[in-house]
Amino acid sequence: MPATDTTLPIAVIGAGFSGTMAAIQLLSALPQSRPVLLCERAEAFGRGLAYATPAPAHLLNLRAANMSAFPDRPHHFEAWLAGQTEEGVQRTPAGTFAPRGLYGRYLAELLQRAITAGGVPRLHLVNDAVTDLEPAGAGYILHTEGGPVHRVAGAVLAAGNLAGPGAPHSHYRVDPWQLEQFGRLHPHLPVLIVGTGLTMVDTVASLRAHGFSGRIVAVSRRGLLPRVHAPVEARPAPNLTTQDLASLSVLLGRIRREVAAADAAGSDWRGVLDGLRPITDLIWRSLPPAERARFLRHLRPFWDVHRHRTAPPAARTIADEIARGSLEVLAGRIRTIRDAEAQALVTLRPRGAGEDRHLAVQCILDATGIGLVSETPDPLLRRLMARGLVRPGPFGLGLDAGPDYRALGPRGGRLWTLGPLLRGVLWECIAVPDIRNQAVEVAALVAADLDRAEAA
Ligand SMILES: Cc1cc2nc3c(=O)[nH]c(=O)nc-3n(C[C@H](O)[C@H](O)[C@H](O)COP(=O)(O)OP(=O)(O)OC[C@H]3O[C@@H](n4cnc5c(N)ncnc54)[C@H](O)[C@@H]3O)c2cc1C
Known part of the structure; x- marks a missing residue:
């Protein structure tokens, strides 16, 4: 790479957890002469998709003990939390599980402190969407x-x-994070949530907070619900051999x-899964591509529900809803959706059933999670791909x-890139525990x- 002007900034695009922590770590790693430009298209910096929610029922999925922003200060978030008087922290x-908005x-x-630290400000915020990176010399012209x-x-x-x-x-499709855009929900017609994972858990809480008292139906291919956290310590990672990874x-x-x-030692599967965490990347990269596919x-839905667990209060809410019959969780697939007046007519084929089931719902909330790069409508990613600056990652997931x-x-x-x-x-x-290391x-x-x- 050719030399570069030592006073040109490094841009960080996106100020969720990944971008915020990358910017903070860059301020320490780069020489004083080099500024950092943190760009965010949403109103708030330091929130991202996960931590922008104001709903107290939207709890962190990880214990406070695992949520420090700094790998070398593991108790940083817990110590910060101890100084807060805000309600909603669930012990x-x-x-301990804190509301995500509090996080x-x-x-x-942390970002505010980084902006005001030191003499000459080096961290500059750009509150705009980045639309392109145009190669220019050894760097880029960043367009907003x-x-x-x-x-x-x-x-x-x-x-x-x-x-x-x-x-x-x-x-009738609604973004689960922007429920207020749908207007009034009527109690007499059910609501359909597509997906039964952690986003579904949040969506049920949002619907109830929104005043919806009617029936909710949640459907996914296997109808698996996320498992709940329990007081179990991580076990040491197993010493896997080349043969284990074949x-x-x-x-x-x-x-x-x-x-x-x-189990025999009085612990359970949670300790084993948590123990795998530090070596999961290694396992992933070591498995032959056909085995990753x-x-x-086949295994991803099972991995997801065991690996990404709910806070006990959130799991209790879901269990109560199911017991009352106000939430039905179905395994199956959607065959057709037909929009009619004031409702969508959904045809489902429950898993293992020989017949379809028909549902009239007032709205459909997509809680299926993350999309593929090839399908992304994101203008920046599409331009970067067209310029040949990035390409889809393995299996079309994220970037390479x-x-x-x-x-x-x-x-x-x-x-x-990171995150x-x-x-x-x-x-x-x-x-967070992975991204803070990456930052x-x-x-x-x-x-x-x-x-x-x-030096060149
Ligand atoms: C609902 C939810 C709950 C979660 N809960 C937890 C949890 O409890 N604990 C945990 O460890 N992890 C949790 N996660 C995982 C989460 O992915 C990470 O913790 C982390 O928040 C990821 O941050 P990010 O910055 O990479 O992504 P995001 O949070 O998605 O932030 C990306 C940011 O980039 C901005 N952006 C994107 N494109 C542009 C552009 N072109 N120009 C300008 N800005 C742009 C977006 O506006 C956004 O603010 C949760 C995830 C979700 C979705």
């Missing part, structure tokens, strides 16, 4: 929706979770034996990147790359 035998405040405070452009030495793409393709197609069935057999051993086809987090594409450049966009490359990269590593790699360029 359970399985750990957003923690991040916003509002019009202003910025010369930057390089960029870190922290655009987060990709939105789905907008399915299922219906006039095939999914051998690996599964090995993990089942670990679970049996945990098999995992995505090297072990140094540098985005890979036919053209390449001084562009790095959920690395899903296909790393698999275990979407939660430190990316910052160090960006600084080293610029150092090398300056």
